[in-house]
Amino acid sequence: MPSQEFCLSPRECKPALFWTLLGVGGLVMLGTLASFFYLEHHGHVMTGMDNQIVWGLPHVFAVFLIVAASGVLNVASIGSVFGKKMYKARAPLSGLLAIAMLAGGLAVLVLDLGRPERLIVAMTHYNFKSIFALNMIFYNGFFAIVGLYLLTLMDRRLNPWSKPVGLLAFLWRLALTTATGSIFGFLVARAGYNSALYAPMFIIYSFAYGLAVFIVVQSVMYKWNNIQVDERILTRLKNLLAIFIAASLYFTAVLHLTNMYFAKQWEFERFILLDGGIYPLLFWGGQVFLGGILPLLLIFSQAGRNPATVFAVALLVVLGGHCQMYVTIIGGQAFPLDLFPGYAESSSFYDGVVNGYTPTIWEFLLGIGGIAIAFLITTAAVRVLKFMPQDDFKDIELTAR
Amino acid sequence: MSEQNLNPDNSERRAFLKAGAVVTGAAVAPGVLLFGVAQARAPEEPASDKIRWGMLIDTTKCASGCDDCVRACNTENGLSGATGPQDSQWIRKLNIRHLKSGVETSLPMLCQHCEHPPCVDVCPTGASMKRADGIVLVDRHICIGCRYCMMACPYKARSFVHEPLTDQNPEVPRGKGCVESCTFCVQKVDRGENTTACVEACNAAGHKAMLFGDLNDPQSEIAQAMKTYATTEVRADLRLNTGVRYRGI
């Protein structure tokens, strides 16, 4: 066994890197907690969020984590549900990441609530017409089902159950991501939302973001254990990522092209795509180019054979995903509500004007706390249990290009 | 009135006036009393769905610089009246200008108290609620401050309280971390005053641009007005059947 800086299995570890990682994550969490207590005491007046931009940077991070969490479970599903052996080896890590990232995303949402001490109220009073309430049920169920799934994967006696539980997990996460997309899709009032397309679009986004996060985490774990990833595995993963990226671009294109067909949506489309300032920049530069076109170009180029390139591509997709969330969540609120089509509106309540948003450090600290939580959970779990994908190379089908 | 007492000629006039007053009083009193009894709800009686509170705003009578309704609302409900990006505004004056013709209109915009409120649909805990008599409220006891209702409202009616408050009006509890909006002055309505601060102020100032009443009562002033004139809902295409209607736009 080559000397390890990190833990390949619970018995063989050098703790230095582990404790450093925990320390870094812990420091970030301290910042998040400090921000949380500060905001809870003084109120959201200390943030950049106001009555016009009600969901800000914390929600960008949180929704990304939640969407990616359900997507990262895909890797396991391809193994358990669709029977591809190479993915089966990756299933435990994928399940762990799903739980960790969902926990991180939800934590940020809860910390940002106006009254976070009422979480118990939220757990006990449900308005079932609200997709938000249904989401809470889906999220909690997700933890339970994926936890169970991990058990079936890692306990030899329960292995036969991994297929049915894996199928349940797969279907559940489809419902969960549909519900997450519908949070926006069900909003009839705003030009930027109000579309049934949000549900499937978020599903496809989750496929792309989840796989990208998985590739990032797997690459880092391999690197820190001085393991070379087999080129066939790499090829499979990057080609799959390419498919998901292309599908995401497709859905985005359909959403905007359809919107541009409706005269009532022209103003909004011009805002998001052309003259909205930061929003077109993040859309074209972040979501479409950095998160879509550049990754595709890199994947299918000669450089795509290099694990470092694939890692960089995955990071780009993650970055593009955050840009997409910013444009969706904040861009949708920045564009003013049109109460009187055909009229220019003005009032003391910021009607009729594009709403500006300047995030403060507090929101940023809250947001990255989600990543920190996911990171801490993953780091601790990987140390304690066998999550490292152990590939049995003769099982990998050689039909991969 | 010792002068009158000394003057015998006035005693007949006084008697006549007294009798007249008594007769008039007897004629009018039952109507006044009945009006009072019929409209004021007993404290132990819950709000009834036989009533639907609504408002009619005549924008032709609404002056562009006037904000009497806004000031009255702020006073009644204990709002600061500040208009920063994080300050609560339950009612505001909206100035609209037709893009082609340039015609300008001014109107108050507030919670429309829809029959099918999107804010009620999306609230995860059910804090955003519609009372039986049509008033849309936020139950701040279970509001968790997620602001989803603010995303959902087509009229931008809701505000989030961004900082700790003190010295609230005991009749209008409001506080940090919860979302709030116009309550149709439910504290006044439940007392039997059957009016709102904004309407009261508009009438007191003589503009008479706003009318509040029971949409379900065919005899009410508002119902009669809505049968007489054409009225519209803002964003009628959303089919929310709002309780607030406008005339002149």
Added chain:
Amino acid sequence: MAKVLDNLRAWGLLALFSALFIGPLTVMAGVNKPVLERGKGERCVEDTEFMRRNHMALLKHHRDETMRRGIRTTKHSLKGCVDCHASSKTGSVASTKEDFCMACHVYTGVKLDCWDCHATKPMKLYRPAATPGVAPQRVQQ
């Protein structure tokens, strides 16, 4: 070496836990029970013993009746409580540790969030914001 470390760890934990217990002991030794100022009027709407145990249930039930159904009876209303129990010194039920609600709630360590929204002073002591339209001072904490 490992054994020494283990021993050290065990003693360290023991010391830590002991320290955690010693702190509260000083408090348990002598804190006075809360003294509540007598409310106005002859008696409360319910017996004292009943109120001590059940005021939270009464308030919770009544708040839903009022909020969701619009029932405005005054017997169990929070405003009714405040009217009688507001301190004669501060005029409030929750502004200092000696006021009616806070006296017991500080003693028991049960945090209240009623007063985040509800006024702590009776209606007759309420003065609306001096000039609507003028931004007030930000609340100092």
